[in-house]
Each structure stands twice: as C-alpha cells, then as structure tokens.
Amino acid sequence: xxxxxxxxxxxxxxxxxxxxxxxxxxxxxxxxxxxxxxxxxxxxxxxxxxxxxxxxxxxxxxxxxxxxxxxxxxxxxxxxxxxxxxxxxxxxxxxxxxxxxxxxxxxxxxxxxxxxxxxxxxxxxxxxxxxxxxxxxxxxxxxxxxxxxxxxxxxxxxxxxxxxxxxxxxxxxxxxxxxxxxxxxxxxxxxxxxxxxxxxxxxxxxxxxxxxxxxxxxxxxxxxxxxxxxxxxxxxxxxxxxxxxxxxxxxxxxxxxxxxxxxxxxxxxxxxxxxxxxxxxxxxxxxxxxxxxxxxxxxxxxxxxxxxxxxxxxxxxxxxxxxxxxxxxxxxx
Numbered sequence: 529x530x531x532x533x534x535x536x537x538x539x540x541x542x543x544x545x546x547x548x549x550x551x552x553x554x555x556x557x558x559x560x561x562x563x564x565x566x567x568x569x570x571x572x573x574x575x576x577x578x579x580x581x582x583x584x585x586x587x588x589x590x591x592x593x594x595x596x597x598x599x600x601x602x603x604x605x606x607x608x609x610x611x612x613x614x615x616x617x618x619x620x621x622x623x624x625x626x627x628x629x630x631x632x633x634x635x636x637x638x639x640x641x642x643x644x645x646x647x648x649x650x651x652x653x654x655x656x657x658x659x660x661x662x663x664x665x666x667x668x669x670x671x672x673x674x675x676x677x678x679x680x681x682x683x684x685x686x687x688x689x690x691x692x693x694x695x696x697x698x699x700x701x702x703x704x705x706x707x708x709x710x711x712x713x714x715x716x717x718x719x720x721x722x723x724x725x726x727x728x729x730x731x732x733x734x735x736x737x738x739x740x741x742x743x744x745x746x747x748x749x750x751x752x753x754x755x756x757x758x759x760x761x762x763x764x765x766x767x768x769x770x771x772x773x774x775x776x777x778x779x780x781x782x783x784x785x786x787x788x789x790x791x792x793x794x795x796x797x798x799x800x801x802x803x804x805x806x807x808x809x810x811x812x813x814x815x816x817x818x819x820x821x822x823x824x825x826x827x828x829x830x831x832x833x834x835x836x837x838x839x840x841x842x843x844x845x846x847x848x849x850x851x852x853x854x855x856x857x858x859x860x861x
Contacts (some may be wrong), residue, residue: 534778538748538774538797540755541576542754544576566680567623569624569747571711572712573637578749585763585764601627620644622678626639626687637657638651639651639709652674655693675703675705681707684700684709701740707743710747712729725775729746743781746776756771775790777789778798
C-alpha cells in the first residue's frame with residue numbers, strides 16, 4: 529500500500545466513564561471508515577480522558593479522584609482495548625489509541641497501535657510525564673520506544689511533550705518511521721498556556737515532520753463542560769481551565785498541512801491521503817537515518833531493555849549487569 533487515508537480524531541471522551549468513552553471510540557472509528565480512512569489517531573489518554581484537575585487543585589486533595597482515575601484506567605489486555613481492536617478489525621483500520629494504562633498499582637500514559645487485523649502491535653508508555661502528570665503516571669522505558677510494521681506502513685507514536693525529547697524522536701526516525709502518531713490533550717484553555725500551547729503543538733509537529741521525514745497525524749481533544757463538572761463535583765469550583773481548546777492536523781513531511789489545523793470545541797475527523805512514495809523524494813534532500821545522520825560525529829545509544837525493580841537469576845537491569853558489548857561497562861570502576 530503506497531497511499532494511506534489518515535484520520536486525526538479531534539474529539540473528547542467522557543471523562544472517567546470508560547465504557548462510554550470506549551463506545552464513542554468505536555463509533556468514531558466507524559465514522560472515519562465511512563470517510564475512507566484506513567489509519568486513525570486518537571488524542572492522549574482518550575480512555576478514560578485526561579485528568580485536568582492535576583493542574584487546578586492542591587495535590588493533597590486530589591487523592592480520592594486519583595483513585596477513581598486509577599479504577600477507570602484500562603489494562604493493555606483488558607476488554608476496553610479489545611473492543612477498540614474489534615472495531616479496528618471490522619473496519620480494516622490501523623488505530624493509535626491513547627489510554628491510561630493500569631499495570632498493577634501503577635498507571636502509565638500509553639498509546640496502543642492496533643493493526644487492521646485487530647492485533648495490538650505495540651504499547652508505548654510515555655517516557656516522561658510532564659509537570660503535575662507525575663502525580664498520576666509512572667515513567668515508561670526504552671522497550672516501548674518502537675516503530676512497528678502495520679497495514680498502513682511503519683508507525684511510531686509519542687504523546688504530548690515527549691515531542692520535546694529530541695533523542696526520543698530520533699529513536700523513531702532511525703527505525704524508519706513513515707507515519708507518526710502525535711497524541712495530545714487540549715491545554716490552550718489552561719491558565720498560563722492560552723497563548724502558547726497551540727503554537728507549541730504546531731511547532732513540534734511540523735518540526736518532527738521535516739526532521740524525521742515522516743507524515744505526522746496530530747489528534748487532540750477539546751475540554752468539555754462534562755469534564756469541568758466532574759472536577760467541580762469532586763473537588764469544588766476552579767478557575768484555571770475552561771471549555772474548548774485542542775489542536776489537530778495532518779502534516780506532510782515537507783511541513784505543509786494536508787488537513788487542518790482544526791481548533792476548538794467542535795468535534796470533527798480530519799482526513800487526508802498520505803502518499804508514502806513521496807517519502808523517497810524527501811529523503812533525496814535530507815535523510816536523518818542515513819546521509820544526514822553523520823554517524824561518525826553523532827551517535828544515539830538506545831537502551832531498549834525493559835526496566836524492572838526485580839531481577840531473577842542474578843542478571844538484568846536490577847542487578848546492574850551491563851549489556852553485552854556495552855563500551856561504557858566498568859567505566860566507573
């Protein structure tokens with residue numbers, strides 16, 4: 529397949545109502561399919577929604593709502609993602625779904641790449657939760673920093689301000705990323721970010737398109753009154769975030785817009801055709817995974833081992849045993 533019809537889903541979940549948000553995701557996949565889309569990207573943690581209260585109230589009063597959020601979060605092998613995967617298979621669509629992943633007692637800000645056959649090809653965990661997000665989510669590791677082959681092409685994904693991590697972006701570039709899924713919340717209605725957030729999303733997304741020579745599909749959600757009502761009912765009124773926001777677009781590797789940008793409360797699905805053959809023409813000018821990488825000057829070392837607090841058999845990350853061929857092993861001895 530050389531031409532992929534991509535969809536950026538600019539829509540809001542029903543905060544903390546995982547079942548309703550899952551049903552809405554399935555409906556949106558069907559709507560995108562009606563427009564001929566074979567690839568779709570959803571906003572950050574669409575299941576069960578972004579915890580906007582983290583920036584609006586003192587941390588100590590948020591514990592009960594954090595507990596509710598944990599209960600509403602989903603497991604990678606749970607029924608909610610299975611339902612999304614079923615919809616992807618039904619409509620022959622590759623889907624990147626943002627979700628709050630529950631794994632034991634820890635949550636992760638994750639993106640699942642689900643192929644058109646309904647199989648989950650990868651689950652990426654956000655490497656570094658931003659600012660107050662650290663009170664909700666744990667840190668991901670390099671084992672999930674992957675580009676995967678799908679029916680739509682080679683797909684990579686990052687969430688929100690992970691796009692400020694140039695080395696994380698380069699890790700996807702060198703794996704031959706063809707389509708990049710950028711999942712974001714809407715934060716332009718947050719106090720202090722009214723004038724800067726949307727330009728940040730635009731700048732990082734267009735920068736990744738040209739520096740990675742990849743199509744970029746950006747999906748984010750507006751803030752809804754339902755979200756504010758959940759917060760007010762649990763924690764009282766606040767004045768730091770309001771209704772609206774969200775910035776979604778589909779961007780060519782040379783940075784022109786193929787669809788959007790779309791901003792604000794009106795929900796829509798942006799659709800554009802991505803001609804993967806055009807990537808070859810871009811690579812003639814710049815190839816960050818090849819002749820523009822200057823490997824003899826600059827080198828990226830990616831530690832792709834899963835990290836665990838427990839290691840059995842005297843090996844692995846917890847034991848401090850270096851990787852085979854690690855040139856820095858013993859340097860501190």
